[in-house]
Amino acid sequence: MPRILAIDHGTVRIGLAISDEMELVASPLKTLDAKQKPEQEIARVVQEKKIGRIVIGMPFHLNGQRGEAAERVETFATRLGKVLEHEVPIDFVDERLSSVEAEASMSRAGITGKRERDQIVDQLAAVVILQDYLNTQRGPAGFLLPDEVYDLPLNEGKSRRRR
Numbered sequence: 001m002p003r004i005l006a007i008d009h010g011t012v013r014i015g016l017a018i019s020d021e022m023e024l025v026a027s028p029l030k031t032l033d034a035k036q037k038p039e040q041e042i043a044r045v046v047q048e049k050k051i052g053r054i055v056i057g058m059p060f061h062l063n064g065q066r067g068e069a070a071e072r073v074e075t076f077a078t079r080l081g082k083v084l085e086h087e088v089p090i091d092f093v094d095e096r097l098s099s100v101e102a103e104a105s106m107s108r109a110g111i112t113g114k115r116e117r118d119q120i121v122d123q124l125a126a127v128v129i130l131q132d133y134l135n136t137q138r139g140p141a142g143f144l145l146p147d148e149v150y151d152l153p154l155n156e157g158k159s160r161r162r163r
Contacts (some may be wrong), residue, residue: 002052005029005045006130008095008122009056009073014038015122017130018049023137026130028123039076039083046088054080054088057095057129093133095125 001021008015016029029045032038045051056077059069077090 002050004053004055004130004133005042005049005051006126006133007042007054007056008125008129009059009076010034010122011072013122014042015124015126016042016045017123017126018051019130019134023134026127026134028120028127031120031122039080042080043083046084051088054090055093055130055133056090057125058092059095091133093129093136095129 001023003021004019004023006017006019006026008017012034014032014034016032017026018029019026032041042054046054056073058073059067061067073092077092081090
């Protein structure tokens with residue numbers, strides 16, 4: 001069964017995540033430099049990993065409006081579609097707060113170094129985008145995790161100091 005590739009597009013880095021063959025679980029794949037012709041590298045990944053669909057996070061504003069970043073993502077998707085000769089469907093999914101969830105996951109995992117965080121934050125944001133997409137495709141009864149897992153306590157009454 002073909003896999004699904006998720007893309008968290010940024011102006012500096014692009015995070016990639018991939019589904020398992022059963023389209024149940026999203027896993028981080030790699031981070032690309034956004035300035036180094038990422039469409040070519042993504043096309044290579046699509047062929048190598050037998051990707052059957054691509055989902056790209058669409059950066060809406062919190063109020064649901066589209067902005068400049070959404071236009072950049074659409075332009076990128078158009079270029080990617082041309083490189084792939086439109087053989088792989090590309091879907092857009094709402095990515096609001098995916099980076100916030102990725103940052104929270106890294107904090108919970110104790111990943112604190114800036115360099116380490118920069119290397120994986122975009123991959124984790126792509127994982128959040130893809131897992132949400134996979135869960136949505138299965139419907140409410142097919143979610144792998146209860147909704148409470150995504151409830152991120154912002155402060156839990158404790159203040160944290162950086163050292």
